[in-house]
Amino acid sequence: MVALKELLPLDAIRLDVSAPNWAKAVRASGDLLVSTGTATDGYTAEMIANVAENGPYIVLAPGFAFAHARPSPAVLRTGMSWVRLAEPVEFGHETNDPVTLVVALAATDSGSHTDAMATLARLLADPETSRALAEARTPEEVWALVTGEDAAQARNAAATAVTAAPAETPAAGGAEREAADPPARSGGDRHTILTVCGNGLGTSLFLKNTLEQVLERWGWSSFVTVEATDTISAKGKASEAAAILTSGEIARTLGDVGTPVRVVENFTDTGEVDRVLRETYEV
Structure with missing residues (x-):
C-alpha cells in the first residue's frame, strides 16, 4: 500500500x-495536480464538468469539497x-456550504486509493x-498533520514519486446508541448496502468508510x-x-x-449515518 504522504x-x-467561485476553486486544486505531474489540464476540466453535470455532491461535509472525476x-x-x-x-450545496477546503484526487483506477480515502x-x-488543519500556517504544518510525519521530512517526501493508495480511514462524530439486532438473512445471505456518487471512486468511498465504522460498532x-x-x-x-445511501443530488x-434511497448530508459523520441506518432497518 502507498502511504498518504506519497x-x-x-x-x-x-x-x-x-477563488471567486466554485469552478475557480476546483481549478486551483487541478492546477496543483498538473504542476506535480499527476494529471493534465484535461483532468481539471473533467472535475469541473463533473460538478456541472451532477451537482455539488462533492461537498460531502461542512466546508469540505472532494474534487474528482473518473479515471481517464x-x-x-x-x-x-x-x-x-x-x-x-x-x-x-443545501447544507454543507460554504467551502473552505478543496481536496482533489486523480486516480488511475477505481481501487488503488481506497485506503487513502x-x-x-x-x-x-x-x-x-x-481544527488544527484549518489553523495551520504553512503547507509543512498541513503535511505533518495529514501524514503524521515530522514536518522536517516533508520536503524530502515531496521529491518522491506519487503512486497509488494509503492506509486505513473513516469518519465520524455524533452520538451513538446501543446497537440493534442484526438483520434477518434468508439462506445465510449477507445484506448489501450501496453508497453512491457520480463516479463511484471518490465521495462514495468516504460514505462507505463511515457506514462500515457504524456497522462494526453495531457488530453487523x-x-x-x-x-x-x-x-x-x-x-x-x-x-x-x-x-442505497447517497447525497441529495445523486438521490x-x-x-x-425500487430500493430505499437514504440521503446523507455529512459523509464523515458516524452519528448521522447511525441514524440513517436505524431508519433503514426501523430499529
Missing part, C-alpha cells in the same frame, strides 16, 4: 488561495492536492485534527456488505441491495429504483 506531496498543498487518459498517476481557500466559496476521512472527521460487519459505486451501476444493482438523479 499521494499528497508537499508541493501539492496551497493555503489561503483566492488525463490522469498520469494517482495523486492528490490540497487547497485551503482564503475566503469561503459557495458550491450550491479512509485515512483522509478519519482525519477530517476528528474535530481536533480538523458480518451481516452487511457495503459497496461503493456510481449512479449507472447503482441502477443495475439496486434490486439486489437492501438500501434525485437515481429517482425511483
